[in-house]
């Protein structure tokens with residue numbers, strides 16, 4: 107065998123042989139490169155790449171064959187017939203394209219064998235077709251074992267080539283595969299050449315048309331090079347542009363905020379920087395790792411958009427992400443995931459929800475949120491058969507805090523109250539702020555009403571402690587109304603309304619206390635509502651009337667003026683006293699219409715009195731806030747012709763607590779009209795001295811509760827003494843209210859009180875237009891009383 111091969115080397119022209127091997131390798135490498143491209147290509151591009159690959163290897167094998175034949179010198183004249191040459195080329199291209207197609211499209215182990223065998227059959231077909239048209243002066247004898255060896259070895263290389271080719275991903279595999287394919291062609295030809303033995307015949311080479319060696323060499327070489335160059339060129343250009351495209355894509359992927367990760371068979375093959383940042387890992391760490399059920403916690407559908415939890419690689423806390431996934435290949439082996447971090451969005455949503463449900467100053471629940479929670483609590487309470495209680499808390503005189511210490515102090519107080527409520531109320535409670543200084547607390551379970559009473563007590567205690575703000579000591583206190591579930595009601599809104607009613611009662615009974623709801627309150631609230639409707643009509647229908655109560659001088663007992671006190675002739679309820687409807691009027695803002703009515707009536711009646719007594723009217727704190735009050739007073743004085751100096755306006759201390767600036771401005775403007783201003787009910791209010799300093803009052807009226815007690819308690823006598831002293835030091839005359847007895851009168855006179863008002867001097871009575879019956883000439887209190 108070796109002698110044949112060595113004989114063959116003698117017979118070869120080494121230039122052609124080298125070219126043959128070179129062309130063969132070049133075309134094989136090109137074909138494999140094109141095949142690799144075709145394997146990954148989709149659509150129309152795929153067959154083009156595969157056919158290009160087939161053409162490339164077909165031409166390569168074909169020219170290798172002829173180059174080998176040229177290199178082969180049997181020592182006699184030889185030549186090739188054109189038909190054989192062309193047929194050989196066609197067969198080579200067709201069969202090798204078929205081999206390439208098979209490798210590219212068949213799956214499983216059969217792929218490499220089928221591809222390899224078809225390939226070698228193609229080489230053989232090409233070879234023998236050409237040999238069939240080979241002209242030589244002699245006879246060719248073939249050695250069968252060599253031929254079979256050629257087929258076997260070539261097939262082994264071809265199969266090896268396609269096996270190495272594998273998934274065609276790495277360049278090394280492609281190169282190896284190309285070399286194997288080249289070896290398959292080369293070994294086939296070497297062994298087939300070796301199998302030939304020529305016995306020469308004398309004479310010229312046979313056949314009519316023989317193509318010369320040089321012509322063959324040039325044309326084959328040129329054609330093959332063109333083909334290879336074309337294929338190679340296409341592959342190179344494609345590689346470059348696809349590399350650029352990949353680079354572009356990667357930049358694009360890295361430029362997006364979304365994390366992008368690609369998996370094959372569920373394992374990560376690539377990821378962009380955003381994804382690496384999200385997962386807190388390097389690309390290398392992630393390669394080959396599964397995505398689903400490890401990095402991404404399920405709960406989203408395979409196809410659509412959904413939310414998932416992303417657990418970072420470094421085991422830091424998982425966070426919500428939005429995941430969109432899509433299969434890249436038909437068999438769903440490749441999947442791309444786009445992952446968006448939802449933390450910011452969730453935070454924003456959470457913040458909005460929080461803002462929507464909480465009060466900004468205290469972070470307590472606002473009214474809506476509280477009601478929702480209360481609903482849920484009551485639902486649970488009714489299924490679990492547990493009681494619940496609602497505490498309605500209102501700060502006493504909170505306006506005062508704002509006015510005296512400023513709004514910042516007010517805010518501070520509210521925040522402090524909220525924090526104290528939180529401290530006092532632990533456990534299953536919900537706390538809300540439902541108004542400026544109104545808080546609600548719902549208690550779940552417990553032993554009711556005992557626990558609710560205890561809670562209310564604790565809250566009142568806790569809120570009684572003074573609050574320090576910027577070195578100011580702020581005194582506060584709170585009143586609490588309590589309602590119970592299910593004893594009072596089973597509706598959340600009623601529970602709150604009832605607690606509010608109880609609170610109203612607590613306020614009325616002197617503040618800084620708690621009160622439980624009772625159904626009789628409900629009735630009284632309904633009653634107040636009815637009363638308010640009636641009063642509105644009553645004012646329009648002129649159902650109001652005025653009583654006048656005289657004020658007398660202490661020194662000589664002469665009447666110096668009258669206080670106008672309103673009465674209401676209710677069509678059903680009869681004559682009503684102000685205590686029964688003034689509060690209702692204040693709650694509904696009707697007090698302004700009422701006050702204006704009193705102002706006009708008192709002025710016009712007083713203007714018709716025979717003697718110019720002063721007339722005092724009561725103006726509510728709310729009315730004093732009214733911007734049109736001063737103009738109204740002015741207009742009334744002009745219309746009625748009453749001298750401003752005869753009108754006295756009585757206000758209480760609380761009038762200065764609502765909006766002190768506005769109250770004071772109105773008071774100054776009233777005073778500028780020439781109207782006198784009296785401080786009513788003095789001593790019952792809050793920081794008495796500061797109110798007296800705030801405005802130069804023309805008169806101070808000591809509240810009748812002190813006068814009532816002067817005969818009984820030393821404390822009341824001291825208070826009266828102090829107020830009188832205060833008035834004297836300020837130069838303001840003092841009037842004592844509610845004087846009923848001579849002893850009281852005597853005491854007040856001895857203390858230096860200036861005026862007295864009370865049943866002892868005269869009861870309030872309607873004089874009004876009937877003032878002609880009243881004789882102002884009589885100057886003793888009893889005469890005044892009799893006169894009406």
Ligand code: C2E
Nearest residue numbers: 671672683684685704724725726844845846863864865870
């Ligand atoms: P006030 O301004 O302190 O009026 C004096 C009240 O004390 C009157 O009650 C009067 O009848 C009562 N009184 C007078 N002398 C005595 C006495 O010797 N002993 C006792 N026990 N009571 C005496 P009235 O008329 O029921 O008014 C109650 C309150 O209603 C008034 O207290 C005043 O605050 C308010 N009010 C009355 N009329 C008006 C009004 O026209 N407008 C406003 N805003 N409030 C009014």
Ligand code: CA
Nearest residue numbers: 669724756786
């Ligand atoms: Ca009064």
Ligand code: CA
Nearest residue numbers: 786787807843
């Ligand atoms: Ca009074």
